[in-house]
């Protein structure tokens with residue numbers, strides 16, 4: 282049978298069942314998988330001049346073996362192989378550790394090239410491998426992500442074998458017109474140069490082509506999912522525009538332009554029979570909740586139920602309280618369902634929900650549990666959606682007959698990046714804060730200045746304000762977090778004395794206890810609220826004007842920004858005090874940028890630059906796809922171009938049947954069948 286890239290790796294020589302299994306663990310099942318298992322770095326094996334090498338640099342030296350190699354054993358299993366290398370009349374010592382078998386390849390008087398690490402002080406080389414300097418393929422050594430059971434050398438050999446055996450059947454996937462337009466390599470050349478580049482330039486050209494290919498395939502998948510989403514029956518929500526307008530008039534403030542714009546965008550989606558899958562991004566305090574209320578009201582006027590899911594009970598309760606007020610003069614029936622809803626109340630609630638008597642259900646994960654049945658769910662909204670896994674969103678959507686879905690996030694990522702992180706979603710943005718907001722002044726102090734910061738806090742409290750104090754977070758242990766928070770609140774109570782009341786909020790408190798503390802803080806009975814990060818999202822106490830964060834460098838910028846967003850919600854000037862002793866330059870930069878901007882989008886961009894997409898977005902949290910070659914931040918322009926190209930392709934009627942796109946269509950058909958759905 283003819284060879285195909287879809288052949289199992291087992292068809293390569295040297296790959297038996299055990300190795301096949303080990304390769305499968307690396308995600309390598311077929312020859313195609315192996316060929317696109319790209320190196321994560323290259324060792325520069327090009328021969329260098331001794332005078333141009335920096336200390337500890339990895340280089341290849343070429344010369345003549347000037348002395349018999351000597352093997353010295355030490356310890357139980359350790360050994361060292363030494364020989365002298367003659368280069369242009371100078372002699373250098375070369376040492377290999379624990380590779381005694383290299384003896385055979387080292388013959389006095391013979392030319393040799395050794396790759397290793399240069400020690401400038403001793404003028405010696407710690408050898409890593411002996412290479413054949415005449416072989417151009419080895420100008421760069423490709424280094425692959427290996428595992429315990431599949432070694433680096435095994436991967437290198439197998440990939441070489443696969444390429445040699447299958448190069449002839451590697452055909453192009455990226456359509457010819459696009460390849461020509463962007464001057465991309467043929468797929469065969471690209472795969473060759475990814476693994477065996479002859480030069481730095483060849484390697485970057487291959488990477489450029491591979492990045493485009495990867496992004497185009499990703500964007501094509503997104504377009505196809507979008508189309509299938511669009512063709513499965515969504516619901517057309519014919520809301521009552523007059524009632525909606527009247528409702529908006531009852532709000533205590535005028536909507537910002539940005540709020541009006543996104544309400545319109547969402548309402549258009551509601552009306553359309555296509556399935557809405559939209560992301561609403563807006564900075565902390567930009568007023569997403571009221572947008573949610575308006576569009577939920579729209580759905581309700583059309584006879585549908587709406588659901589709003591929040592990541593924490595505190596937040597869910599706050600939404601329930603706020604929205605109960607917002608809808609007080611309407612006939613909307615609002616209910617709250619969380620993990621701490623009592624069994625009897627829950628039972629009544631579920632019956633009312635199934636009977637369609639509840640119009641708007643607010644809650645936590647409890648909303649998507651089994652047994653929670655809606656009469657006719659038309660719209661689901663998830664608040665702070667970055668906190669939810671992709672599966673939870675999917676589960677929510679399955680609660681009713683394809684309800685429209687809106688996800689809200691206050692951890693904005695640049696719009697352009699949003700198209701990758703949430704590639705299958707449309708994006709709306711609130712890029713403006715309500716008028717009259719006081720800017721929040723942020724300062725960063727070292728921990729030895731914390732006391733003078735506290736005296737400032739005392740002054741502010743004496744003028745009638747309230748303060749949040751966030752305690753350091755100890756990743757490994759919730760118990761330690763609690764201890765820490767308890768100690769800090771005791772210290773602060775000592776410091777402030779009896780006239781100022783310090784409260785404590787942490788994750789171990791029972792829901793009733795949390796409520797009591799939050800209620801006391803809202804009522805102003807507590808002036809200083811010490812807390813672990815449970816207040817991070819959403820909480821709204823207008824009189825709180827100080828946010829003091831200990832060990833601020835332990836938090837991500839997005840999280841700090843969220844915390845800071847808890848203040849500055851009223852008309853008083855607000856302050857954020859970061860207490861931190863960052864240990865490296867990156868930490869210092871992060872503190873500095875916090876003091877320089879309060880724009881969540883700018884911070885998000887900076888966070889991405891400083892920490893990289895993987896860290897910031899976290900695959901688990903965001904559903905962010907993992908790319909093998911391309912970096913969605915560094916190669917953002919390529920990603921955008923690929924999206925436009927993918928969009929243009931699927932717009933063409935019967936594009937699959939056009940010769941230029943057949944290979945692409947075929948490839949996607951196989952891939953999509955394997956993946957199923959990405960959501």
Ligand code: ADP
Nearest residue numbers: 534535536537564565566567568569570571715
């Ligand atoms: P977030 O986007 O962070 O969820 P919220 O929805 O909690 O923000 O809104 C923050 C505060 O701003 C709330 O107190 C809300 O009532 C108020 N608000 C929302 N929109 C406006 C507006 N257009 N004008 C004035 N205040 C507004």
Ligand code: MG
Nearest residue numbers: 569570664819
């Ligand atoms: Mg909010």
